[in-house]
Amino acid sequence: MQSVVKKDLELPTLRNESSNVRGLSHPVESIQLDQGKTELRLKNFAMKNVFGSHMVMNNEIEKQIYSQFKRLPTLQSSNIGLETILGIDEDFDFGDYLCDPATSEVPLPQLHTTMEHRLGMTGSKSIL
Secondary structure (H helix, E strand, O other): OHHHHHHHOOOOOOOOOHHHOOOOOOHHHHHHHOHHHHHHHHHHHHHHHHHOHHHHHHHHHHHHHHOOOOOOOOOOOOOHHHHHHHOHHHOOOHHHHHOOHHHOOOOOOOHHHHHHHHOOOOOOOOOO
């Protein structure tokens, strides 16, 4: 009976992973750095207990699939599918308003130049 009660009370550890990193000025800073990891760990723990371990694995597979969708290198990818799965699409912060590439001071790189560099065609090789 004692082992059953002990097993039911095993919760995920809420220990700070960044607390071992040197150079943090305050203990609260390490808590803030680990906030996303801790929330994800607790959410997965609750989901595993309510729906089963297959639900956590299914969500991880969906995250991997949605994170693979990308646009061309010079265009900003919205990743709307991944944001919807993670629940980030409901938040509105400074990055949503101020990160408009049309109003940026830095011009976008040329598409052909970027693709040639990515494919390794930027050398001084001539076609002729």
